[in-house]
Amino acid sequence: MSSPNQANHPREYPLWTDDMPGPTCTAEEQIIPNAIDDGVIRLSNVSTPTLTLYPAKTVNETAPPLVIVCPGGGYEILSMNSEGSECAEWLNSIGISAAVLKYRVPDNRAGALLDACQAVKLASEQATNWNIDPARIGMLGFSAGAHLCALCAASENRPAFSVLIYPAYLFKPGGIELVDELTIDANTPPAFVVQTKDDLDYYRSTLAYAAALDAAGVDIESHLFARGGHGYGLRDTGHPVSQWPELCAAWLREMQFIDG
Numbered sequence: 001m002s003s004p005n006q007a008n009h010p011r012e013y014p015l016w017t018d019d020m021p022g023p024t025c026t027a028e029e030q031i032i033p034n035a036i037d038d039g040v041i042r043l044s045n046v047s048t049p050t051l052t053l054y055p056a057k058t059v060n061e062t063a064p065p066l067v068i069v070c071p072g073g074g075y076e077i078l079s080m081n082s083e084g085s086e087c088a089e090w091l092n093s094i095g096i097s098a099a100v101l102k103y104r105v106p107d108n109r110a111g112a113l114l115d116a117c118q119a120v121k122l123a124s125e126q127a128t129n130w131n132i133d134p135a136r137i138g139m140l141g142f143s144a145g146a147h148l149c150a151l152c153a154a155s156e157n158r159p160a161f162s163v164l165i166y167p168a169y170l171f172k173p174g175g176i177e178l179v180d181e182l183t184i185d186a187n188t189p190p191a192f193v194v195q196t197k198d199d200l201d202y203y204r205s206t207l208a209y210a211a212a213l214d215a216a217g218v219d220i221e222s223h224l225f226a227r228g229g230h231g232y233g234l235r236d237t238g239h240p241v242s243q244w245p246e247l248c249a250a251w252l253r254e255m256q257f258i259d260g
């Protein structure tokens with residue numbers, strides 16, 4: 001597998017080079033027509049998962065960290081720009097290489113989790129070729145993508161840290177108890193979590209996940225803002241929650257995942 005070129009352009013890599021495990025769809029990959037004119041590129045019918053690398057510009061000989069970005073979309077579609085490429089560009093701006101994961105959808109949580117774990121494994125294997133620090137491979141996800149990051153953080157191929165932005169599906173209905181599919185222990189990586197109270201369907205995900213990590217003695221920084229809704233990515237909501245990238249960057253520095 002070749003290394004990224006000198007111009008730091010994004011480069012797409014196949015996630016699986018051998019037989020791909022798990023189920024997949026047979027329909028042709030498509031961009032869903034944008035009915036609400038919000039500028040979001042929604043991709044569905046993904047049967048060939050990939051990882052698109054956005055190399056950070058290095059200022060010294062130290063290999064930068066890598067963050068694998070998992071777009072959301074309810075496991076039905078992937079919001080490829082607002083929760084993918086735009087996030088990768090922001091990560092590059094703070095000295096982090098990024099890799100946007102195009103995982104299997106729709107209705108394929110088993111395949112998506114296999115893809116996410118394979119992404120961490122592939123990045124670790126390609127650390128030298130991609131000029132990244134294998135000890136600082138993290139994950140950042142939005143909504144369903146954040147759920148995917150949390151599952152991966154509890155797996156064998158876990159990242160060094162995770163960033164969950166308006167995570168979905170992490171709590172049992174009617175309370176703030178963590179879902180049974182997630183097992184949290186002292187080996188779970190540290191996390192930074194953001195949500196808003198008016199994200200009515202999902203805000204308990206942050207409460208449940210933060211409580212579980214705290215009980216296990218795992219470093220967790222969580223922010224529950226009053227307003228902002230769901231699905232905003234890095235775009236301005238007009239509310240304080242839009243400060244989350246600056247807060248996240250400060251946390252990454254404090255945890256020594258990035259320098260400076």
